Amino acid sequence: MAKKKNIIDAVKKIIVRKGIRGITADEIAREAKVAKGTLYLYFKSKEDIFICLLEDFLREGEVLVEKASGERAAAVKKLGNFIKYDLKFYEKNVKVFKTLGTDLGWVSNVLGTEKRKRLMERHFEIIKSVSKIVAAAIKEKSVRKMEPMEGAVVLVSIIHAYVGMRIHGFENTPLHSHAGKILKLYMAGVGR
C-alpha cells in the first residue's frame, strides 16, 4: 500500500528534521499529505507507526545478515560481507540514524515497554544469526574458541562504533570503505 509507505517516509523526514521527540499526528499527516484520520486507516495508533518504521529497519537487518550467511564462502569472508552490507545499510539511512541513534533496541525507549520487548527480541535474533557465522568461523579455526554470541555482539558493537563516528561527523568517507579495516580490527585487535 503506497499510502502506508508515504506515511512512514513522512515520519522519517520529520525525524531527520527534528528528532523523534514530540512528533504529533498532525505533523505526520501534514508531511504525508493525508488527512489526520487517514493515519488511523493504516495504523492502529501513532506508536504503531514508529513500530512499523523500526520494524522496517529490522527487516532490512534480517535480510542483510541472511544474505551474508547464505553465501558460499569461508566464515571469515561471510563476516566481512556482513560488515560491508551492514555499513551500506547504515550509510543509506545515515540521516535518520543521526537523530535516532544506531541501536534500534534503545531507540525503542520512546515506546511502551511491551512493544519494546518485541522489537528488542527481534534485534537479538539478528545478532544470533551473526553468532552462527562466528560459530562457523570458530569451527574453521579462523576465530579462537569463544562464546559465539559474545563474538557477535562485539562485532556488531565495533560496527556501531564506526557508524557512530560517521554520524557524529568525525568521519565523512562512506561507511563501507571501512569494512576491511573493521574486519581486521575485529580479528587482530589494535595491538601491534
Add this chain to the structure above:
Amino acid sequence: MAKKKNIIDAVKKIIVRKGIRGITADEIAREAKVAKGTLYLYFKSKEDIFICLLEDFLREGEVLVEKASGERAAAVKKLGNFIKYDLKFYEKNVKVFKTLGTDLGWVSNVLGTEKRKRLMERHFEIIKSVSKIVAAAIKEKSVRKMEPMEGAVVLVSIIHAYVGMRIHGFENTPLHSHAGKILKLYMAGVGR
C-alpha cells in the same frame, strides 16, 4: 540539597520500574514524597530533571576517565583500568541502564534537540579523554599507529557490548570480571 537528590533518585527508581517514557510529574512527586510544586522549586522543568540525571552519569564518567588517566602506569595499563572502572560504574547502575541503554548520547532522544546537543558534546569529551590514553599507548608502541579517537570509540563500543550482554541477561557475572578479557580482545582481536 537533599531534596534535589531525592527527586533524582525517585526518577531513577521509576526508570528502573517502567522505563523513561511516559514518566509524569505526578509520578515523580509521589515517588519522591514531595508535592508536585516542589519539583519546580528545584528544577526548571520536568525535562530539566532528566537532564540533571543524565549529567550526573556523565559526571561520573568524567571522573572515572580522569582517574584512569591520572594514574602513574603504562598507557595499556591505564586502558585496562579505565575498562575496569567503567564496568564498575555500569555494574553499579545496571538496573537503570537496563531500561535506559548504555549510550547516554542517544538516551537524550527523549529531550529537546538543544539540550541534547549539549549532553552529546559532554559525552564526546569523555571519549576524547580516552583517546588521549590511546594516543599515549601508540607512542609507547603497545598500540599500532591509528587515529586515537578511532581507537577510543572502538574501545568504548566493546565495553558497551559487554554491558549490553549483562543488561540483557546473556551474562550474569559482575561486569568487571570481564575487564581482562575485554582488554585482550581490544588488543588482539578475536582471531587466533
Add this chain to the structure above:
Amino acid sequence: MAKKKNIIDAVKKIIVRKGIRGITADEIAREAKVAKGTLYLYFKSKEDIFICLLEDFLREGEVLVEKASGERAAAVKKLGNFIKYDLKFYEKNVKVFKTLGTDLGWVSNVLGTEKRKRLMERHFEIIKSVSKIVAAAIKEKSVRKMEPMEGAVVLVSIIHAYVGMRIHGFENTPLHSHAGKILKLYMAGVGR
C-alpha cells in the same frame, strides 16, 4: 464561523454574570457547549478570546464613527449623530459594559502589555476620527477654535459620563434619549 461566535457570546454571558476576572477555559467551554479543546481550535489562547471580544467592540465603534462622518450634514449635526449612535451601541451592550466598564482601553488591563497596546491604539484611532468632525465644526465656526483632538476626547468623555450613570443605575431611561442633552452640554456647558 458559527462556533467562533458561540464562544465569544459565551464569554459575554459570563462577563455579564460575574465580571471579566477569573474566567476559566473550562467555564467558557461549558457555557459555549463545546469541548475545552475546541476553544483552541478557534483561538490561539484564552487571552486571544478576550482580544477578539474587545476587537469586535472596537470594530463596532469604528463603523459607527464612520457612519456619522460619512453623512452629508453640518459638522455639529454629525457630532449629534455620533453621540446618538454611540449611545445606542452602549445601550445595546449595556449589561456587558456594566461589568466591563466603558473605556475599552483600560479594560485591557487584564491583557498582557503588548496586546494591550495594539488595542489602545485602535481605540485612539476612533477618537481621531471624531476629532476630524470636530475640526470640521471648528471650520464651520460652530465650535470655537481649539485643538480638535481635545474637543473629541472631551466629547467622548461626556458620553461616557452618561453611559456610566446608566450603567450604575442612576438613570434607567434608554441612553440615546439623552443625545440632545449631551450635545447641548458639550456645546454650551452647564452654566446659564
Add this chain to the structure above:
Amino acid sequence: MAKKKNIIDAVKKIIVRKGIRGITADEIAREAKVAKGTLYLYFKSKEDIFICLLEDFLREGEVLVEKASGERAAAVKKLGNFIKYDLKFYEKNVKVFKTLGTDLGWVSNVLGTEKRKRLMERHFEIIKSVSKIVAAAIKEKSVRKMEPMEGAVVLVSIIHAYVGMRIHGFENTPLHSHAGKILKLYMAGVGR
C-alpha cells in the same frame, strides 16, 4: 506601619513597570525587600494589597473633595479648586495611572465582585460630594437647573478626559495648568 507602606509602594513600582496583570506575591516581596510570608503579616491576601492600594487613592480623593468643599468661597470657585486639586492628585501619580487607568471603579475589574462593589460605592461617594458643590452652584444660579449628580459626573468625566490625554502623551504640560480651561469648558461648552 512602615512595612505596610513599603509593600504598597513596591506594588506601585511594579504596576508602573509592567501593569497590574500577573503580579505575583513573589514579585511583590522581592520588590519590597521582605520575605513572602511577611506580606501575609500585613495583608490578608494578595488581593487585599491591591484593595489597600486603591483605597489609598480613594482616600486621597475624599480628602481632596472635602478640602474643596470646606473652603469659604462661591460654589463655582470651589468647583475650580476641586478641578485643580484633582488634577494635582493625578499628576502626582501619573505613572501609576498610566498603566492603571483613571477610573478606579473599573480598575477593580481585577478584583472579585464583592470587594469591587465596596470600592465602587466609595468612589460614588466622592462624586456625591462633588454633586453637593454643584447643587450649591445651582442655588447660586451660576449653574443652570439640572440634576446635581449629573453635573458632578460630567465634571469628573471632563477632568478624566484631560488626565487621559496627559497619560497617553497627547499632552505633556502639567495637568493642573489646564484647570482654568476645564472649568470654562464645563461652564460654557465648546460652542462659540
Add this chain to the structure above:
DNA sequence: AATGAATGAGATTTCATTCAT
C-alpha cells in the same frame, strides 16, 4: 477510502498561602 472538526483526558506548570523555625 478519505476527511478534518470535535473531543476530553491528561500533562505541565504556576502561585497564593501556610507554618515550622
Add this chain to the structure above:
DNA sequence: CATGAATGAAATCTCATTCAT
C-alpha cells in the same frame, strides 16, 4: 516579628483518537 521552603489546588493547553460526512 520575620522567614522562605513546601504545598497542592487549579489553570492552561496539547494532542491522540474518533466519527459523521
